[in-house]
Amino acid sequence: MxxxxxxxxxxxxxxxxxxxxxxxxxxxxxxxxxxxxxxxxxxxxxxxxxxxxxxxxxxxxxxxxxxxxxxxxxxxxxxxxHPRFNINLRDAKQYAYIQFTDDPFPRVCIARRSEGKGQFFGPFVSAAERDYVLSVVKRIFRLRTCKRLTGRACLRYHIHTCSAPCRGMIDQDAYREQVKRASMVLKGRSRDLIGELRQEMAACAESQDYERAMVLRDQTQAIERLSGKQDMARQVQGDEDIIHYLAHAGNIYLMLFQVHHGTLINKKEYIFEETPDMLEEFLVQYYGENPVPSDLILPSEVDATLEEYLAVQRGKKVTITVPKIGAKKRLLDLVEKNIEISFFGDRIKLEELQEKLALDTLPEVIECFDISHISGTAVAGSMVQFRNGKPDKRNYRRFRIKTVEGIDDFSAIAEVVKRRYSRLKKEHGTLPDLVVIDGGKGQLSAARKELKALDLPLPIIGLAKKEEQVFVPGHSHPLSLEKKEKASLFLQEIRDEAHRFAISYHHLLRRKEVRQ
CATH class of the missing domain: 3.40.1440.10 (GIY-YIG endonuclease)
Known part of the structure; x- marks a missing residue:
């Protein structure tokens, strides 16, 4: 199985x-x-x-x-x-590209292959996505699509989506500047272009050319919406190997992505003992037995002599890059993400959570409580359990609040915490490594009071929704935990699951009330 x-x-x-x-x-x-x-x-x-x-x-x-x-x-x-059970599409066409022709006033069009003169961008796996990108590029930069300059303005000129070089409404230099900017977007350099446009927009506003400033503003906003880029298929000649690794408990967990002409075709995984020069040792051994690519993307610098060694092995120059931004950096980050998931699963986020909360043990079992109601009616509580970083739905629990009237989240949290852990204590059940309360200092204080009354010194924290702030007992200020850190994202995932579970039970109670 x-x-x-x-x-x-x-x-x-x-x-x-x-x-x-x-x-x-x-x-x-x-x-x-x-x-x-x-x-x-x-x-x-x-x-x-x-x-x-x-x-x-x-x-x-x-x-x-x-x-x-x-x-x-x-x-x-x-x-x-060529997997046996996949459909064999030998005669199928490749995904389409967007092309800028090499005319004096380049036109923008769709090309089935990246062959011939001009610039090509893609490939696009979805016709809908390709057509959307094409329409936005045409509209933003007002590029022509007609095959011949007839000298007569078409509908696109009248609806302001073409700059009408056919009528001489724009000179060649200005038109080519628009083509250059459109190519920056299609190459994934949207951030650079947005910076240029904002500077030009500020200059236009200062000189009171507000009409031009508004055009630039609209272009900037449209480009920001279009700034997503496909990194798995890029216009690259030659082969690339992308290598990243993580060190853990004295071992190195390394992954290598092989990229052929810009498209990822394979991955390889390795585990070996950590040594001071382990990356260079790996490169020497690996490329002593495997083909050397034209480009090598690494997470850190290596000795210059290694570059010479690889060039000798390949018989040609080898370019080693340690990217900080751009498509190559995103690919390097993707390799790292695959390492984390492939080798460690959820252990990394558990270890980071243990470190950030200064817990004595790894929080393998976490229980989170939430309260749900509408205007104080059908008040319901929920508890979800995460085991080894994943939801353990067999141990989810629902609570219909019995002792609280109206809107009183503090008392409601206190009730469900008391009911949960008094029962576990009575039945000698397994206690969690961490208790999470959906709420701020008030909810946390109410829950902790019940744990103290039960003489259960369990680690407990509160997670406030608005700013995703983490509160711990004995501290008036939240922990310095960034929203995008793995530990914080993990806590948000747990809290959101508890909230979802509470809402579903609350809706069930409401339906029962309506039927009655």
Whole structure:
């Protein structure tokens, strides 16, 4: 039986393999865990899927930043590995590109292949996405789409989506500046362009050219909305290897992504003991037996002699990059994300939470309480439990508030905490490593008072919704925990699940009241 319960709830691609390790099927998913689980929970599969599952002996996966990248990665993996159970589309067309022609006044159009003269951007896996990007670029930068300059203004000029070079309404230099700016957007350099536009906008406002300033403002806002970039398929000639690693408990967990002409085609994983020069040692050993790419993307600098060694191995120059921003940095971050999920699962966020809260033990079992009501009616409480970083729904609990009238979240929290832990204490049940209260200092104080009355010195914190502030007993100010830190995001995930569970019970109680 293939184990899928530890898969991440992230977008990406999953690979079923046979007993020989050969890939027999590649699929994409918005949520890897749910998608793979569906194969084993459904009973009405078609004949082909049943056959594939009967031959599948193992499962591998790659996490991507979003669903679009998963589509691109799926396409490249299928074309590289030719899995037996994927549809064979030998004659299928490649994904389309957006092209700027090499005319004096370049026109923008769709190209099926990145061949010929001009600039090409893409590929775009979705026709809807491609058409949206194309329409926005045409509208923002007012570029022409007509095949010939007829000397007659068309409808697009009259609705202000073309600058009408056919009528001489814009000179060649100004038009090419617009083309240059559009290409910056399509290359993923939106941030640089936005900075330029804002400077120009400020200058126009200062000179009281408010009409031009408004045009630049609209362009800036449109570009910001369009600034998402696909990093799994980029216009790159040659091959790249992207390497990242994490050190943990004396070991190095390293992952290597192989990229061919801008498209990710494979990943490799390694574990070895940590040494001072471990990265350089790995590179020497690995590339002594494997092909050396034209570009190598690394998380840290290496000795210059290594670059010479790699160039000798390849027979040509090798470029080593340690990116700080841009598409290459995002790919490096993606490798790191895959390492965390592949090797550690949820342990990293548990360890960070232990460190941030100064807990004596790893918080393997966490229980979180929330209260839900509408104008003080049908007050309900919920408790969710997370075990080893994941929801343990078998141990979720619901509470109908019995001793509190009206709106009194403090007393309601106190009631559910008392009921939960007095029962656990009476039954000698397993206590959690951490208790989380949805609320600020007031709710935290009420819950802690009940724990003290039960003589249960459990670690307890409060998480206030508005600013995601973490409060601990004995401190009037919240902990200095950033919202985007792993520990904070984990606490928010737990709190949101408790809130969802409380709301669902509250709705159930409301429906019962209506029926009565």
């Amino acid at each position: 293939i184990e899928y319960s530890t898969l991440p709830a992230e977008p990406g691609c999953y690979l079923f393999k046979d007993k020989n390790g050969a890939i027999i099927y590649v699929g994409k998913a918005k949520n890897l865990k749910k998608r793979v689980a569906s194969y084993f929970q459904k009973r009405d599969h078609d004949k082909k899927t049943r056959k594939m599952l009967s031959l599948a002996e193992s499962l591998d996966y790659l996490v991507t930043a979003n669903e679009v990248e998963a589509l691109i990665l799926e396409n490249s993996l299928i074309k590289t590995n």
